[in-house]
Amino acid sequence: MNFSGxxxxxxxxxxxxxxxxxxxIYWRSNGGAYPTDKNEIINLxxxxxxxxxxxxxxxxxxxxxxxxxxxxxxxxxxxxxVNDPVTDADQASHCVxxxxxxxxxxxxxxxxxxxxxxxPKCEDQEPFNTDTPPPQHRMIENMNNELVFxxxxxxxxxxLDATKEYTEGLYQYVTTMVCVAYKGIPIIGVIHYPFPxxxxxxxxxxxxxxxxxNIANVAYQVEYKENPRVVVSISHQGKVSDMARESFGPMTTxxxxxxxxxxxxxxxxxxxxxxxxxxAIKKWDLCAGDAIIRxxxxxxxxxxxxxIDYSPDAxxxxxxxxxxxxxxxxxxxxxxSKNLNNKP
Numbered sequence: 001m002n003f004s005g006x007x008x009x010x011x012x013x014x015x016x017x018x019x020x021x022x023x024x025i026y027w028r029s030n031g032g033a034y035p036t037d038k039n040e041i042i043n044l045x046x047x048x049x050x051x052x053x054x055x056x057x058x059x060x061x062x063x064x065x066x067x068x069x070x071x072x073x074x075x076x077x078x079x080x081x082v083n084d085p086v087t088d089a090d091q092a093s094h095c096v097x098x099x100x101x102x103x104x105x106x107x108x109x110x111x112x113x114x115x116x117x118x119x120p121k122c123e124d125q126e127p128f129n130t131d132t133p134p135p136q137h138r139m140i141e142n143m144n145n146e147l148v149f150x151x152x153x154x155x156x157x158x159x160l161d162a163t164k165e166y167t168e169g170l171y172q173y174v175t176t177m178v179c180v181a182y183k184g185i186p187i188i189g190v191i192h193y194p195f196p197x198x199x200x201x202x203x204x205x206x207x208x209x210x211x212x213x214n215i216a217n218v219a220y221q222v223e224y225k226e227n228p229r230v231v232v233s234i235s236h237q238g239k240v241s242d243m244a245r246e247s248f249g250p251m252t253t254x255x256x257x258x259x260x261x262x263x264x265x266x267x268x269x270x271x272x273x274x275x276x277x278x279x280a281i282k283k284w285d286l287c288a289g290d291a292i293i294r295x296x297x298x299x300x301x302x303x304x305x306x307x308i309d310y311s312p313d314a315x316x317x318x319x320x321x322x323x324x325x326x327x328x329x330x331x332x333x334x335x336x337s338k339n340l341n342n343k344p
Contacts, residue, residue, distance in 0.1 A: 039107045042153055044146040044180070044188065046130035048206055050104050051155075051178040051190045052137055053128040056202060057100065058093035058159050058176040059194035062166070065089030072167055085163050090114050093159035093176060099125035101157070101178075107150035109312045112157045113284045136213075137202070143209060154181045154312045156287040162259030171195035175261035179287030181310035189291030191261045203265060205295030215296065218270035220327050227251040228273035228332065231263045240278045247339040248274070248332065264289030267324050268296055274332055275324035278303070280317050283310055289324070298326035305333050 071088040094114035101110055104127040116122065133140040155178065160166060162173040174195055180188035187207040194200050205211040228248055232240040234256045241254045255272065257263050260281065266272045268289075287310050290300040301307055303321030325332055 039105070040150050041147050042105060042108070042150045044148060044206070045140065045143055047105065047153075047180055048188050048190075048204065049130045049133045049137075049140055050101060050128040051180060051188060052134060052192075052202060052204060054097045054101050054157070055176045055178045055190045055192035056134065056200070057128075058097040058157075059192045059200060061092040061096055062089050062160055062174065062176060063194045065092065065166075066171075070167060085167055086114065087160070087163060087167060089166070090160045090163055091119075094157075095119060095122040096125055097157050097159050097176070097178070099123065100128050101155060103127040104130060105150070105155075108153050108155055110155045110157065111284060111312065111316070112159060113282065114159050134202070137204070139210070139213065143206075148182060152183050154184075154310060155179065156181065156284045156310060158261070158284040158288070161261045161285060165258040170258065173257060173259040173262045175259055175265075177261050177284070177288035179284075179291055179310070181287060181291075184309045184311035184314065185307075186287050186291035186294065186310055189288035189295075191265055191288050191292065203268070203292060205292040207291060207294050209295075211292070211295050215292070216269040218268075218296075218326060224273045225328055225331065227253070228328075229253045229255065229271070230274045230276055231255045231257050231266050231272040232276055233263070234258050240276055243278060243336070243339065244274070244276055247335045260285035261289055264293060264300070264324055267298065267326055268292055270326070273325065273327070275322070276303075276336075277322040279321070280319045281322060283308065283314075283316050283318060286318065286322065293324055293326065296326060298324070299329040300324045301329070301333065303333075303336055305337075 065087060072085050091114060094112055098110055098112050098116065099122045103125060158177040161175045161177055165173045172195065176192045178190040179186050190202065190204045192202045201214060203212050203215055226249060230244045230252055232244065232254060244254050245252050263275045267275050286308060290308060293300050301323055302318060303323055308318055323333055323336065
């Protein structure tokens with residue numbers, strides 16, 4: 001028997017074995033990017049549940065403010081010369097929303113309209129229960145988990161949208177809002193109404209997943225394409241009303257309302273076809289609505305047609321106006337562009 005044959009080494013197999021060995025050693029030495037802290041991985045399903053709790057707890061603080069004498073201060077005036085107030089109800093809502101989310105997800109970046117104050121009660125805020133959604137949102141329990149890196153998530157909160165109207169008793173416009181942005185893209189939005197006549201309402205949407213059951217299934221109505229129902233802000237209604245009629249035609253119906261959350265939800269639920277905003281606006285006013293309008297295949301862009309970046313290092317202001325639609329976005333955008341281009 002001849003044992004003098006040549007031994008052949010499989011170079012590919014050796015390379016593969018060495019590569020696997022290298023990867024194992026690399027990860028074990030923590031040289032890789034895989035997180036070792038469980039807080040560095042976020043389950044979006046539990047984050048949605050916490051966002052709903054945050055918006056609703058914030059709403060309860062807003063409602064409590066109507067049972068006492070409000071402490072009202074001013075942040076100054078808007079460019080339109082309208083007073084921009086802040087109340088102790090704003091701060092109380094911020095306290096439970098911001099610190100509740102911070103305690104629940106300590107690795108997340110959270111941006112709020114209000115600033116933290118030296119109040120021990122805020123620091124004592126308990127984490128939210130992410131195991132059980134509120135009873136009317138139990139459908140979330142049947143949704144699949146989705147894990148992402150905490151570093152890719154930014155939460156934008158508005159503890160009290162439409163503060164001026166809140167101080168005037170115009171509670172129908174008041175909302176609390178939470179938005180989850182992934183790499184600058186809004187993917188989860190929660191808008192809570194503390195004051196409906198019958199009972200509070202919470203609307204939410206998770207992009208490419210589900211929406212809350214109370215979001216209307218709105219059919220496209222062709223008769224409103226040429227003469228849309230437009231909602232604009234009370235604070236600068238004259239300028240934007242003129243822009244709407246010049247862009248969409250003299251038969252355009254223009255309604256004024258307060259609160260960006262209220263106006264976006266009006267488009268989502270079919271009360272309006274277009275929400276048009278012409279001046280600077282903060283991203284915490286827009287992010288939750290942006291996420292929800294996306295879940296029903298609508299769009300929110302600047303008046304120039306750009307999507308809004310909700311990354312933590314981006315400017316908190318949108319200076320180019322805002323256009324929100326559920327249908328015909330490109331058509332309305334082209335009409336606005338024609339109007340702007342025809343200006344002397």
